[in-house]
Amino acid sequence: MSQFIEEMVYASQILYLEGHNDINNGQISYRDPESGNIWIRKGFLGWEETTPDDFILIDSEGNRLKGEGHIPSEWPLHTETYKARADVNCIIHSHPPYSMIFSATDLDLRPVTHDATPIMNTQRFTLTTNTVTNPNIAAQVAESLGKSNTLLLKNHGLVAAGKTIPETVCWAAVLENACKLQLIAESTGVPYTWTEGHEIKMKSKIIFGATAIREYWAYWCRKADRHFNPDSKNHLVGV
Numbered sequence: 001m002s003q004f005i006e007e008m009v010y011a012s013q014i015l016y017l018e019g020h021n022d023i024n025n026g027q028i029s030y031r032d033p034e035s036g037n038i039w040i041r042k043g044f045l046g047w048e049e050t051t052p053d054d055f056i057l058i059d060s061e062g063n064r065l066k067g068e069g070h071i072p073s074e075w076p077l078h079t080e081t082y083k084a085r086a087d088v089n090c091i092i093h094s095h096p097p098y099s100m101i102f103s104a105t106d107l108d109l110r111p112v113t114h115d116a117t118p119i120m121n122t123q124r125f126t127l128t129t130n131t132v133t134n135p136n137i138a139a140q141v142a143e144s145l146g147k148s149n150t151l152l153l154k155n156h157g158l159v160a161a162g163k164t165i166p167e168t169v170c171w172a173a174v175l176e177n178a179c180k181l182q183l184i185a186e187s188t189g190v191p192y193t194w195t196e197g198h199e200i201k202m203k204s205k206i207i208f209g210a211t212a213i214r215e216y217w218a219y220w221c222r223k224a225d226r227h228f229n230p231d232s233k234n235h236l237v238g239v
């Protein structure tokens with residue numbers, strides 16, 4: 001099995017365990033650096049149900065090249081983002097509850113805890129709350145994402161984009177956690193503080209540096225193994 005397929009199965013299981021499940025919705029994709037074609041998780045499948053056989057190879061226009069199953073209707077969100085971002089090799093689109101609720105507010109994302117510090121430039125896409133099935137709309141999603149790693153889709157969900165699969169899982173997980181913790185802070189009704197100034201940069205560099213992300217990924221893989229595959233000794237690490 002290719003390493004990136006194995007990583008995408010782990011990523012799907014991790015997203016399930018980190019609260020990104022919404023019935024059978026959500027996609028992860030990976031761009032093959034050699035061909036430029038895109039492996040995407042098939043549609044109508046819960047994150048936790050994903051196996052190595054559940055990925056479909058498509059070209060940049062959404063045509064099937066390999067694999068069986070339903071090509072998810074939001075494939076243009078992936079293809080258009082890859083066209084706009086040469087530095088991105090993995091994209092996650094999910095519908096986790098706190099990101100969806102946060103996206104429906106006009107709150108600025110604040111680093112109430114460490115989580116938001118590496119994703120302070122997260123914007124909201126507000127053109128539509130609908131699913132992104134149209135390449136023209138998808139190109140505008142990619143424009144809203146800009147050079148950042150995360151984007152909120154108003155009343156819909158999140159997009160995370162990164163160089164590697166482990167890094168992209170990390171951005172998706174920290175965005176959902178940041179939204180969750182800020183919404184809890186807001187709901188207390190009492191004033192609260194957040195990280196400011198140079199500490200944002202310091203936290204982003206240290207708490208979400210390459211070593212930290214590699215170890216977060218290793219932990220998440222061990223957690224997934226304990227849940228889905230308790231007999232496995234294969235704790236995959238790769239950033």
Ligand SMILES: [Zn+2]
Binds near residue numbers: 074093132156
């Ligand atoms: Zn969606």
